[in-house]
Amino acid sequence: MSRPETDLAAALAADTPIPRDAEGPIFAEPWQAQAFALVVELQNKGVFTADEWAQALGAEIREALAAGGCKDGSDYYERWCEALEHLLIAKGLTSHEGVDALAASWARAAEATPHGKPIRLENDPLRS
Amino acid sequence: MSGHHHDHDHHHDNHYTAIEARVKALETLLVEKGYVDPAALDAIIDTYETRIGPRDGARIVAKAWTDPAFAERLRADGTAAVAELGYGGRGGEHIVACFNTPEQHNLIVCTLCSCYPWPVLGLPPVWYKSPPYRAKAVIDPRGTIADFGVTLPESQRIRVWDSTAETRFIVIPMRPAGTEGWSEEKLAGIVTRDSMIGTGLPQIDKAVEDAA
Incomplete structure (x- = not known):
């Protein structure tokens, strides 16, 4: 089996290189790897193509640079998450409000979860 | 561990940053709609499990092995010794270093929640977060370690x-x-994540020769 990033890396335009070292992608924090895995899996499932993803991410990064965003690439995975959200919205799979509401619910669930217990969405006290 | 106070009030144990909550939200809605399989996501993340976070722990261990004075400081006050190297967790948590000896092997459990010290150890493997692991580690630590292919002497x-x-x-x-x-x-290269959790031992065959 080829490593999951191979197709992805090939599809990414040269101006949007994924943070990596000689052996492949590296992640500063776990959520970045989670966001990376989502995109790999969505391509595996055919929800969008590698080309569609490269265009979405490239557009997001160019927009951020034009607006004076980080030039050192340190916000790469923030842009990655925005590109994913926008692409899913464009595909009619969710809405900005939908993601907002679910993110707020996860944040409340985390705060409401005591040490040693798994953080579950059901732990959100406002979730019915 | 008494007498320690954080600078901020500690009302809760778990917290997601805005971006962490957002990624969880995207994942949840995609799982609910059936577009992604959580097991497939875990498998992808596991591929990169050694490539996430600063993985400072291996350097802490290697320093303790080569610098007896540092090892002493680490034993006495892990938080201060780790900070000395410029490493640490996200919050103001204490770091306690448990030194293995011929008489005692140490095993860490936890981390159903967000308390796992990934900046030091790297990402937790999927098995580590599972309730069965946690339960078995407490009841049968020797058997748990054996599950990972490590047999410890009965005397330890x-x-x-x-x-x-x-x-x-x-x-x-x-x-x-x-x-x-x-x-x-070179020493840091053989300190695996599992060896810093206690489910493994340093892997001397993982050594890479120093660059000339």
Whole structure:
């Protein structure tokens, strides 16, 4: 089996290189790897193509640079998450409000979860 | 662990940053709609499990192996010794280093929640977060370690450390024989994540020769 990033890396335009070292992608924090895995899996499932993803991410990064965003690439995975959200919205799979509401619910669930217990969405006290 | 106070009020143990909550939200809605399979996501993340976070723990262990004075400071006050190297967790939590000895092997459990010290140890493997692992580690630590292919001598007792909301543990494995004269960098290369959790031992065959 080829490593999951191979197709992805090939599809990414040269101006949007994924943070990596000689052996492949590296992640500063776990959520970045989670966001990376989502995109790999969505391509595996055919929800969008590698080309569609490269265009979405490239557009997001160019927009951020034009607006004076980080030039050192340190916000790469923030842009990655925005590109994913926008692409899913464009595909009619969710809405900005939908993601907002679910993110707020996860944040409340985390705060409401005591040490040693798994953080579950059901732990959100406002979730019915 | 009494007498410690954080600068901020500690009303809760778990917290997601805005971006962490957003990624969870995207994942949840895609799982609910059936577009992604959580097991497939875990498998992809596991592919990169050694490539996430600064993975400072291996360098802490290698320093302790090569610098006896540092090892002493690490034993006495893990938080301060780790900070000395410029490493640390996200919050103000304590770091306690548990040194393996011929008499005692240490094993860490926890981390159903967000308390796992990934900046030091790297990402937790999927198995580590599972309730069965946690339960078995407490009841049968020797069997748990054996599940990972590591057989410890009967004479070596096993102590299980259960992380608290404010304390994170790192196991300092024993330096393997045959590594005399190795550089700190080369030593760090054989300190696996599992060896710092206690489910593994340093892997001397993982050593990479120093760059000339």
